[in-house]
Amino acid sequence: MSFQTYLRTNTSLADEDIDLICSVAMSRSLHRNELLLQQGQICRHKIFVVDGLLRNYGIAEDGSEHILQFSPQHTWTLDVESYDRQTPSQYNIAAVERSEVLLWTKADFDVLLSDIPAFKMLSQQLISHNIYNSRQRLLTALSATPEEKYEDFVRNFPDLLSRLPLHMIASYLGISLKTLTRIRHAQIHR
Template sequence: MHAGFEAYLKENMQLPDDEFRLMCSFAVERKLQRKQVLLREGEICRFKIFVCKGLIRTYRTREDGTEHIIQFSPENFWVTEPDSLHNSTPSRYYIDVLEDSEIIFWTKSDFDFLYEQVPRLKYFTERLISRNVTLGRDRIFSTISSTPEEKYDEFVQIYPTVFVRVPLHMIASYLGISLKTLTRVRHAQLKR
Protein backbone atom coordinates (compact mmCIF):
# COMPACT_ATOMS: atom_id res chain seq x y z
CA MET A 1 0.00 0.00 0.00
CA HIS A 2 1.19 3.52 -0.78
CA ALA A 3 3.17 4.93 2.18
CA GLY A 4 1.44 8.32 1.90
CA PHE A 5 -1.98 6.73 2.34
CA GLU A 6 -0.82 4.69 5.32
CA ALA A 7 0.56 7.83 6.99
CA TYR A 8 -2.67 9.71 6.23
CA LEU A 9 -4.83 6.99 7.80
CA LYS A 10 -2.63 6.68 10.87
CA GLU A 11 -2.72 10.44 11.41
CA ASN A 12 -6.44 10.92 10.77
CA MET A 13 -8.13 7.70 11.85
CA GLN A 14 -5.82 5.82 14.25
CA LEU A 15 -6.88 2.51 12.72
CA PRO A 16 -5.78 -0.72 14.39
CA ASP A 17 -3.57 -2.87 12.14
CA ASP A 18 -6.29 -5.43 11.37
CA GLU A 19 -8.74 -2.74 10.22
CA PHE A 20 -6.02 -1.05 8.17
CA ARG A 21 -5.23 -4.37 6.46
CA LEU A 22 -8.94 -4.96 5.76
CA MET A 23 -9.31 -1.51 4.23
CA CYS A 24 -6.22 -2.06 2.08
CA SER A 25 -7.43 -5.49 0.95
CA PHE A 26 -10.30 -3.81 -0.95
CA ALA A 27 -8.22 -0.93 -2.29
CA VAL A 28 -7.02 -0.77 -5.87
CA GLU A 29 -3.86 1.21 -6.64
CA ARG A 30 -3.47 2.88 -10.03
CA LYS A 31 -1.08 5.17 -11.82
CA LEU A 32 -2.87 7.68 -14.04
CA GLN A 33 -1.66 9.74 -16.95
CA ARG A 34 -2.21 13.45 -17.36
CA LYS A 35 -5.48 14.19 -19.24
CA GLN A 36 -6.97 10.80 -18.34
CA VAL A 37 -10.72 11.09 -17.77
CA LEU A 38 -12.06 9.25 -14.73
CA LEU A 39 -15.71 10.29 -15.01
CA ARG A 40 -17.68 11.92 -17.80
CA GLU A 41 -20.93 13.80 -17.62
CA GLY A 42 -23.75 11.26 -18.04
CA GLU A 43 -21.81 8.34 -16.54
CA ILE A 44 -22.57 6.88 -13.12
CA CYS A 45 -19.80 7.33 -10.57
CA ARG A 46 -18.88 3.99 -9.00
CA PHE A 47 -15.80 4.80 -6.91
CA LYS A 48 -14.18 6.79 -4.11
CA ILE A 49 -10.63 7.92 -4.78
CA PHE A 50 -7.77 8.94 -2.52
CA VAL A 51 -5.02 10.94 -4.25
CA CYS A 52 -1.59 9.74 -3.13
CA LYS A 53 0.37 11.78 -5.65
CA GLY A 54 -0.63 14.16 -8.41
CA LEU A 55 -3.57 16.41 -9.09
CA ILE A 56 -7.17 15.76 -10.15
CA ARG A 57 -10.00 18.20 -10.86
CA THR A 58 -13.78 18.04 -10.80
CA TYR A 59 -15.62 20.36 -13.17
CA ARG A 60 -18.82 20.97 -15.04
CA THR A 61 -19.37 22.49 -18.47
CA ARG A 62 -21.99 24.86 -19.77
CA GLU A 63 -23.77 24.31 -23.07
CA ASP A 64 -21.26 26.64 -24.77
CA GLY A 65 -18.37 24.45 -23.56
CA THR A 66 -17.19 26.80 -20.82
CA GLU A 67 -15.63 24.86 -17.94
CA HIS A 68 -16.34 25.67 -14.30
CA ILE A 69 -13.96 23.95 -11.91
CA ILE A 70 -15.61 22.86 -8.68
CA GLN A 71 -12.64 21.28 -6.92
CA PHE A 72 -8.94 20.61 -7.22
CA SER A 73 -7.77 17.43 -5.49
CA PRO A 74 -4.04 17.32 -4.81
CA GLU A 75 -2.26 14.82 -2.55
CA ASN A 76 -4.20 13.61 0.50
CA PHE A 77 -7.57 14.67 -0.93
CA TRP A 78 -10.56 12.41 -1.56
CA VAL A 79 -12.44 12.58 -4.87
CA THR A 80 -15.86 11.30 -5.90
CA GLU A 81 -19.10 12.59 -7.35
CA PRO A 82 -21.32 11.94 -4.32
CA ASP A 83 -24.78 12.45 -5.83
CA SER A 84 -24.05 10.06 -8.69
CA LEU A 85 -22.27 7.56 -6.42
CA HIS A 86 -24.95 7.31 -3.75
CA ASN A 87 -28.03 7.56 -5.98
CA SER A 88 -26.70 5.73 -9.06
CA THR A 89 -27.69 8.72 -11.20
CA PRO A 90 -25.84 10.10 -14.21
CA SER A 91 -23.16 12.57 -13.20
CA ARG A 92 -23.40 16.20 -14.20
CA TYR A 93 -19.64 16.53 -13.64
CA TYR A 94 -16.35 15.43 -15.12
CA ILE A 95 -13.36 14.21 -13.13
CA ASP A 96 -10.00 14.19 -14.89
CA VAL A 97 -6.28 14.10 -14.21
CA LEU A 98 -4.23 17.31 -14.44
CA GLU A 99 -0.82 15.73 -13.86
CA ASP A 100 0.48 12.18 -13.69
CA SER A 101 -1.03 10.79 -10.51
CA GLU A 102 -1.07 7.82 -8.17
CA ILE A 103 -4.41 6.97 -6.63
CA ILE A 104 -6.11 4.40 -4.47
CA PHE A 105 -9.78 3.69 -5.06
CA TRP A 106 -12.66 1.60 -3.79
CA THR A 107 -15.91 0.65 -5.45
CA LYS A 108 -19.10 1.78 -3.76
CA SER A 109 -20.04 -1.76 -2.72
CA ASP A 110 -16.59 -2.38 -1.21
CA PHE A 111 -16.67 0.92 0.66
CA ASP A 112 -20.18 0.16 1.96
CA PHE A 113 -18.91 -3.19 3.23
CA LEU A 114 -15.98 -1.46 4.92
CA TYR A 115 -18.40 0.93 6.66
CA GLU A 116 -19.95 -2.06 8.36
CA GLN A 117 -16.65 -3.66 9.31
CA VAL A 118 -14.65 -0.55 10.26
CA PRO A 119 -16.79 1.76 12.43
CA ARG A 120 -14.05 4.40 12.54
CA LEU A 121 -14.24 4.68 8.75
CA LYS A 122 -17.90 5.65 8.88
CA TYR A 123 -17.23 8.23 11.60
CA PHE A 124 -14.25 9.61 9.69
CA THR A 125 -16.27 9.80 6.46
CA GLU A 126 -19.07 11.64 8.24
CA ARG A 127 -16.51 14.19 9.49
CA LEU A 128 -15.18 14.61 5.94
CA ILE A 129 -18.68 15.12 4.58
CA SER A 130 -19.43 17.69 7.26
CA ARG A 131 -16.18 19.52 6.50
CA ASN A 132 -16.94 19.47 2.78
CA VAL A 133 -20.45 20.85 3.33
CA THR A 134 -18.94 23.69 5.38
CA LEU A 135 -16.29 24.36 2.74
CA GLY A 136 -18.99 24.33 0.04
CA ARG A 137 -21.09 26.84 1.93
CA ASP A 138 -18.04 29.01 2.55
CA ARG A 139 -17.24 28.85 -1.15
CA ILE A 140 -20.79 29.87 -2.11
CA PHE A 141 -20.64 32.76 0.34
CA SER A 142 -17.27 33.82 -1.04
CA THR A 143 -18.54 33.61 -4.61
CA ILE A 144 -21.47 35.91 -3.93
CA SER A 145 -19.83 38.31 -1.49
CA SER A 146 -16.04 38.48 -1.93
CA THR A 147 -13.94 40.70 -4.13
CA PRO A 148 -11.65 39.07 -6.69
CA GLU A 149 -8.72 39.87 -4.38
CA GLU A 150 -10.39 38.08 -1.46
CA LYS A 151 -11.23 35.07 -3.66
CA TYR A 152 -7.61 34.89 -4.79
CA ASP A 153 -6.32 35.05 -1.20
CA GLU A 154 -8.73 32.29 -0.14
CA PHE A 155 -7.62 30.11 -3.05
CA VAL A 156 -3.96 30.46 -2.11
CA GLN A 157 -4.83 29.60 1.49
CA ILE A 158 -6.94 26.53 0.63
CA TYR A 159 -4.71 25.22 -2.19
CA PRO A 160 -1.17 26.48 -1.43
CA THR A 161 0.52 23.86 -3.64
CA VAL A 162 -1.93 24.00 -6.54
CA PHE A 163 -1.34 27.55 -7.73
CA VAL A 164 1.99 26.79 -9.42
CA ARG A 165 0.73 23.48 -10.85
CA VAL A 166 -2.17 24.62 -13.01
CA PRO A 167 -2.65 27.20 -15.76
CA LEU A 168 -4.11 30.56 -14.74
CA HIS A 169 -7.26 30.02 -16.79
CA MET A 170 -8.14 27.05 -14.55
CA ILE A 171 -7.68 29.13 -11.42
CA ALA A 172 -9.87 31.86 -12.96
CA SER A 173 -12.48 29.18 -13.73
CA TYR A 174 -12.41 27.95 -10.13
CA LEU A 175 -12.69 31.50 -8.77
CA GLY A 176 -15.46 32.48 -11.17
CA ILE A 177 -13.56 35.48 -12.50
CA SER A 178 -12.07 36.34 -15.87
CA LEU A 179 -8.46 35.58 -16.72
CA LYS A 180 -7.92 39.33 -17.19
CA THR A 181 -9.16 40.03 -13.65
CA LEU A 182 -7.03 37.24 -12.19
CA THR A 183 -3.95 38.60 -13.96
CA ARG A 184 -4.64 42.08 -12.56
CA VAL A 185 -5.14 40.72 -9.03
CA ARG A 186 -1.96 38.62 -9.19
CA HIS A 187 0.05 41.57 -10.47
CA ALA A 188 -1.23 43.77 -7.63
CA GLN A 189 -0.46 41.02 -5.08
CA LEU A 190 3.10 40.69 -6.35
CA LYS A 191 3.64 44.42 -5.92
CA ARG A 192 2.71 44.24 -2.21
Protein backbone atom coordinates in the same frame (compact mmCIF):
# COMPACT_ATOMS: atom_id res chain seq x y z
CA MET B 1 2.48 3.17 1.58
CA SER B 2 1.31 6.75 2.06
CA PHE B 3 -2.38 5.76 2.29
CA GLN B 4 -1.63 3.55 5.28
CA THR B 5 0.27 6.43 6.88
CA TYR B 6 -2.70 8.71 6.17
CA LEU B 7 -5.05 6.26 7.94
CA ARG B 8 -2.71 5.82 10.91
CA THR B 9 -2.42 9.62 11.27
CA ASN B 10 -6.14 10.39 10.94
CA THR B 11 -7.80 7.45 12.68
CA SER B 12 -7.36 4.97 15.51
CA LEU B 13 -7.76 2.02 13.14
CA ALA B 14 -6.15 -1.30 14.02
CA ASP B 15 -3.53 -2.64 11.60
CA GLU B 16 -5.84 -5.47 10.50
CA ASP B 17 -8.55 -2.92 9.61
CA ILE B 18 -6.06 -0.85 7.62
CA ASP B 19 -4.94 -4.02 5.81
CA LEU B 20 -8.57 -4.87 5.00
CA ILE B 21 -9.32 -1.37 3.68
CA CYS B 22 -6.19 -1.51 1.49
CA SER B 23 -6.90 -5.05 0.27
CA VAL B 24 -10.14 -4.06 -1.49
CA ALA B 25 -8.74 -0.87 -3.05
CA MET B 26 -7.78 -0.78 -6.72
CA SER B 27 -4.71 1.25 -7.63
CA ARG B 28 -4.72 3.34 -10.79
CA SER B 29 -2.21 5.66 -12.45
CA LEU B 30 -3.52 8.64 -14.40
CA HIS B 31 -1.76 10.69 -17.06
CA ARG B 32 -2.04 14.46 -17.14
CA ASN B 33 -5.58 15.45 -18.28
CA GLU B 34 -6.82 11.82 -18.20
CA LEU B 35 -10.48 11.50 -17.21
CA LEU B 36 -11.37 9.31 -14.25
CA LEU B 37 -15.09 10.16 -14.52
CA GLN B 38 -16.78 11.61 -17.59
CA GLN B 39 -20.07 13.48 -17.63
CA GLY B 40 -22.85 10.98 -18.33
CA GLN B 41 -21.07 8.07 -16.62
CA ILE B 42 -22.11 6.81 -13.20
CA CYS B 43 -19.60 7.50 -10.42
CA ARG B 44 -18.95 3.97 -9.16
CA HIS B 45 -15.94 4.60 -6.89
CA LYS B 46 -14.76 6.49 -3.84
CA ILE B 47 -11.42 8.01 -4.84
CA PHE B 48 -8.38 8.71 -2.67
CA VAL B 49 -5.57 10.73 -4.23
CA VAL B 50 -2.31 9.07 -3.18
CA ASP B 51 -0.18 11.43 -5.26
CA GLY B 52 -0.87 14.13 -7.81
CA LEU B 53 -3.81 16.47 -8.30
CA LEU B 54 -7.36 15.99 -9.66
CA ARG B 55 -10.06 18.48 -10.59
CA ASN B 56 -13.85 18.10 -10.53
CA TYR B 57 -15.51 20.25 -13.16
CA GLY B 58 -18.58 20.81 -15.26
CA ILE B 59 -18.84 22.11 -18.80
CA ALA B 60 -21.36 24.84 -19.59
CA GLU B 61 -23.41 24.88 -22.79
CA ASP B 62 -20.99 27.43 -24.28
CA GLY B 63 -18.13 24.96 -23.74
CA SER B 64 -16.55 26.81 -20.83
CA GLU B 65 -15.17 24.78 -17.93
CA HIS B 66 -16.27 25.48 -14.35
CA ILE B 67 -14.02 23.88 -11.74
CA LEU B 68 -15.84 22.93 -8.55
CA GLN B 69 -12.98 21.39 -6.61
CA PHE B 70 -9.29 20.53 -6.65
CA SER B 71 -8.21 17.32 -4.92
CA PRO B 72 -4.50 17.21 -4.10
CA GLN B 73 -2.68 14.24 -2.60
CA HIS B 74 -4.15 12.76 0.57
CA THR B 75 -7.69 13.92 -0.15
CA TRP B 76 -10.85 12.07 -1.15
CA THR B 77 -13.11 12.91 -4.07
CA LEU B 78 -16.11 11.67 -6.07
CA ASP B 79 -19.32 12.97 -7.59
CA VAL B 80 -21.38 12.41 -4.46
CA GLU B 81 -24.81 12.68 -6.11
CA SER B 82 -23.97 10.25 -8.91
CA TYR B 83 -22.28 7.86 -6.43
CA ASP B 84 -25.09 7.89 -3.85
CA ARG B 85 -27.95 7.67 -6.36
CA GLN B 86 -26.08 5.65 -9.02
CA THR B 87 -27.26 8.13 -11.67
CA PRO B 88 -25.31 9.65 -14.59
CA SER B 89 -22.88 12.33 -13.48
CA GLN B 90 -23.18 15.96 -14.53
CA TYR B 91 -19.46 16.41 -13.87
CA ASN B 92 -16.01 15.22 -14.89
CA ILE B 93 -13.06 14.23 -12.72
CA ALA B 94 -9.66 14.49 -14.40
CA ALA B 95 -5.98 14.51 -13.48
CA VAL B 96 -4.35 17.94 -13.59
CA GLU B 97 -0.95 16.22 -13.43
CA ARG B 98 0.28 12.63 -13.31
CA SER B 99 -1.58 11.11 -10.39
CA GLU B 100 -1.88 7.89 -8.42
CA VAL B 101 -5.28 7.08 -6.97
CA LEU B 102 -6.96 4.32 -4.99
CA LEU B 103 -10.52 3.33 -5.89
CA TRP B 104 -13.18 1.46 -3.92
CA THR B 105 -16.44 0.26 -5.43
CA LYS B 106 -19.58 1.43 -3.66
CA ALA B 107 -20.39 -2.12 -2.55
CA ASP B 108 -16.91 -2.65 -1.06
CA PHE B 109 -16.86 0.77 0.59
CA ASP B 110 -20.32 0.26 2.12
CA VAL B 111 -19.15 -3.04 3.65
CA LEU B 112 -16.04 -1.35 5.08
CA LEU B 113 -18.19 1.39 6.62
CA SER B 114 -20.54 -1.11 8.25
CA ASP B 115 -17.75 -3.43 9.45
CA ILE B 116 -15.24 -0.82 10.72
CA PRO B 117 -16.79 1.83 13.01
CA ALA B 118 -13.61 3.96 13.15
CA PHE B 119 -13.56 4.11 9.34
CA LYS B 120 -17.22 5.16 9.33
CA MET B 121 -16.35 7.90 11.83
CA LEU B 122 -13.56 9.15 9.53
CA SER B 123 -15.99 9.14 6.62
CA GLN B 124 -18.54 11.17 8.61
CA GLN B 125 -15.87 13.68 9.64
CA LEU B 126 -14.81 14.09 6.00
CA ILE B 127 -18.43 14.64 4.92
CA SER B 128 -18.92 17.31 7.62
CA HIS B 129 -15.64 18.98 6.62
CA ASN B 130 -16.66 18.99 2.94
CA ILE B 131 -20.07 20.49 3.74
CA TYR B 132 -18.39 23.26 5.74
CA ASN B 133 -15.86 23.96 2.97
CA SER B 134 -18.58 23.95 0.29
CA ARG B 135 -20.66 26.46 2.23
CA GLN B 136 -17.65 28.72 2.74
CA ARG B 137 -16.75 28.46 -0.96
CA LEU B 138 -20.33 29.27 -1.98
CA LEU B 139 -20.43 32.33 0.29
CA THR B 140 -17.11 33.56 -1.10
CA ALA B 141 -18.23 32.93 -4.70
CA LEU B 142 -21.45 34.89 -4.13
CA SER B 143 -20.21 37.79 -2.03
CA ALA B 144 -16.47 38.38 -2.53
CA THR B 145 -14.78 40.64 -5.03
CA PRO B 146 -12.42 39.02 -7.57
CA GLU B 147 -9.48 40.24 -5.46
CA GLU B 148 -10.96 38.70 -2.31
CA LYS B 149 -11.63 35.41 -4.14
CA TYR B 150 -8.01 35.24 -5.24
CA GLU B 151 -6.70 36.13 -1.75
CA ASP B 152 -8.92 33.40 -0.29
CA PHE B 153 -7.54 30.89 -2.81
CA VAL B 154 -3.93 31.87 -2.01
CA ARG B 155 -4.64 31.56 1.72
CA ASN B 156 -6.37 28.17 1.43
CA PHE B 157 -4.28 26.54 -1.34
CA PRO B 158 -0.80 28.14 -1.33
CA ASP B 159 0.84 24.91 -2.50
CA LEU B 160 -1.43 24.67 -5.58
CA LEU B 161 -0.48 28.05 -7.07
CA SER B 162 2.66 26.73 -8.77
CA ARG B 163 0.97 23.48 -9.87
CA LEU B 164 -2.04 24.95 -11.67
CA PRO B 165 -2.30 26.81 -14.96
CA LEU B 166 -3.82 30.27 -14.50
CA HIS B 167 -6.88 29.42 -16.60
CA MET B 168 -7.79 26.67 -14.09
CA ILE B 169 -7.43 29.02 -11.13
CA ALA B 170 -9.62 31.58 -12.94
CA SER B 171 -12.20 28.88 -13.72
CA TYR B 172 -12.26 27.78 -10.06
CA LEU B 173 -12.67 31.39 -8.89
CA GLY B 174 -15.38 32.13 -11.46
CA ILE B 175 -13.46 35.06 -12.95
CA SER B 176 -11.93 35.69 -16.35
CA LEU B 177 -8.29 34.95 -17.07
CA LYS B 178 -7.87 38.65 -17.90
CA THR B 179 -9.17 39.65 -14.45
CA LEU B 180 -6.93 37.11 -12.71
CA THR B 181 -3.89 38.35 -14.63
CA ARG B 182 -4.73 41.96 -13.64
CA ILE B 183 -5.09 40.98 -9.95
CA ARG B 184 -1.78 39.09 -9.92
CA HIS B 185 -0.02 41.95 -11.72
CA ALA B 186 -1.37 44.48 -9.18
CA GLN B 187 -0.17 42.30 -6.26
CA ILE B 188 3.33 42.01 -7.69
CA HIS B 189 3.60 45.79 -7.96
CA ARG B 190 2.32 46.48 -4.43
